[in-house]
Amino acid sequence: MTTVRFLFTRRWLLFLAAVAVLAYGCLWLGEWQFGRLHDREDRNTHARRNLAMEPVPVDQVMSADDNVGKAQEWSRVRFIGTYAPDDTVVVRYQTRDGVAGVDIVTPLRLADGTGVLVDRGWLRTENIGGAVDDPPTPPAGEVTVVGWVRPDASGDSTDVSEGSVRAISSRAIGEELDYPLLRGFVDAQSETPAPEQELVPAEQPDLSNGPHFFYGLQWWFFGALALFGFGYLAYDERRKAREHPAAKTDSPAQGS
Numbered sequence: 001m002t003t004v005r006f007l008f009t010r011r012w013l014l015f016l017a018a019v020a021v022l023a024y025g026c027l028w029l030g031e032w033q034f035g036r037l038h039d040r041e042d043r044n045t046h047a048r049r050n051l052a053m054e055p056v057p058v059d060q061v062m063s064a065d066d067n068v069g070k071a072q073e074w075s076r077v078r079f080i081g082t083y084a085p086d087d088t089v090v091v092r093y094q095t096r097d098g099v100a101g102v103d104i105v106t107p108l109r110l111a112d113g114t115g116v117l118v119d120r121g122w123l124r125t126e127n128i129g130g131a132v133d134d135p136p137t138p139p140a141g142e143v144t145v146v147g148w149v150r151p152d153a154s155g156d157s158t159d160v161s162e163g164s165v166r167a168i169s170s171r172a173i174g175e176e177l178d179y180p181l182l183r184g185f186v187d188a189q190s191e192t193p194a195p196e197q198e199l200v201p202a203e204q205p206d207l208s209n210g211p212h213f214f215y216g217l218q219w220w221f222f223g224a225l226a227l228f229g230f231g232y233l234a235y236d237e238r239r240k241a242r243e244h245p246a247a248k249t250d251s252p253a254q255g256s
Contacts, residue, residue: 004234004238006237006238006241007234012234015230016230019226019227019229019230022223022226023223023224023226023227024223025223026219026220026222026223026226027219027220027223029219030215030216030217030218030219030220030223031216033212033213033215033216033219034212034213034216036210036212037209037210037212037213037216040209040210040212041209042070043070043073044205044207044209046070046071046073046074047073047074047205047207048207050072050073050074050075050076050148050149051074051076051148051204051205053075053076054076055076055077055078055146056075056076056077056078057077057078057079058077058078058079058110058116058149058182058186059182060077061075061077061149062077062116062149062182062183062184062186063182063183064114064180064181064182064183065183066183067151067152067183067184068149068150068151068152068183068184069151072149072151072184073149073150073151074148074149074150074205075148075149076146076147076148076149076189077146077147077148077149077186078144078145078146079108079110079116079144079145079186080110080111080142080143080144080145081108081109081110081111081115081116081142081143081145082108082109082141082142082143083106083107083108083109083118083138083139083140083143084106084107084108084109084115085106085137085138087106087107087115087176087177088104088105088106088135088138088163089105089106089117089160089163089164089165089168089173090102090103090104090105090132090135090163090164090165091103091104091105091119091164091165091166091167091168092164092165092166093166094122096122096124096200096203099124100124100125100126100127101122101123101124101125101200102122102123102125102132102164103119103120103121103122103123103168103202104119104120104121104122104123104132104135104136104199105117105118105119105120105168105173105185106118106120106138107173107177107179107181108143108145109179113179113180114179114180114181114182115177115179115180115181115182116145116181116182116185116186117168117170117173117181117182117184117185117186118145118147118185118186118188119147119150119168119185119186119187119188119202120136120138120188120191120195120199121188121198121199121200121201121202122199122200122201122202123135123136123199123200124200136195136196136197136199137195137196137197138191138195139191139193139194139195139196141193143191143192143193144191144192145186145188145190145191145192146188146189146190147186147187147188147189147190147202148186148187148189148202149184149185149186150168150184150185150186150187151184152168152169152170152171152183152184152185153167153168153169154169155167158171158172158173159172160172160173160175160176168185170182170183170184170185171183187201187202188201188202189201
């Protein structure tokens with residue numbers, strides 16, 4: 001029993017407290033990663049279902065009063081209206097495979113006077129800033145759009161500056177218009193009639209589960225390794241104390 005008295009010295013108790021905090025932190029971080037994994041799996045389930053659905057009228061999914069929720073994102077919608085090309089907004093810094101470009105977003109006015117922001121697609125540019133002096137014009141007259149519903153972005157990236165943004169928000173863009181917008185926006189899958197200059201369609205979502213599972217295991221492994229390391233050092237200290245009762249060893253117990 002005397003060979004384990006070193007565990008109750010100040011230095012070993014502080015060492016144990018530090019290991020306990022480290023192990024608990026690793027446990028919490030692992031659980032956080034598994035929580036993110038479950039959230040991603042849930043989001044992917046909604047996305048797969050919505051991507052495969054037949055298009056529904058846009059007013060069944062989007063409204064001028066309610067934000068687009070997780071269950072509505074990537075729903076396929078169909079709507080008819082007239083583009084407002086003078087209200088086109090350019091989304092800057094939209095690179096594809098390392099190539100600079102922008103997304104072209106134009107409101108489509110519906111019969112009831114409201115508008116739907118349509119991300120018509122990606123356009124290559126010559127500079128990373130994404131300046132576009134003359135954006136491609138959308139089809140004239142009545143246009144039928146089929147696409148996927150997306151929620152608004154948030155934060156300073158949605159601020160409109162000289163007809164451009166870094167992320168799309170119907171709230172921010174709507175403040176610049178004299179007609180109401182439905183909340184969220186639509187990634188265009190097709191436009192009928194087709195535009196004279198076709199843009200690169202929006203990218204589909206990444207439906208993988210990401211690295212969260214392995215990150216979670218990794219954090220739990222680090223926590224277990226900390227506890228094992230403490231146990232091994234305590235065992236080694238006890239062994240040395242039994243073999244050399246009168247000797248002082250260079251260990252966390254030294255100097256107590």
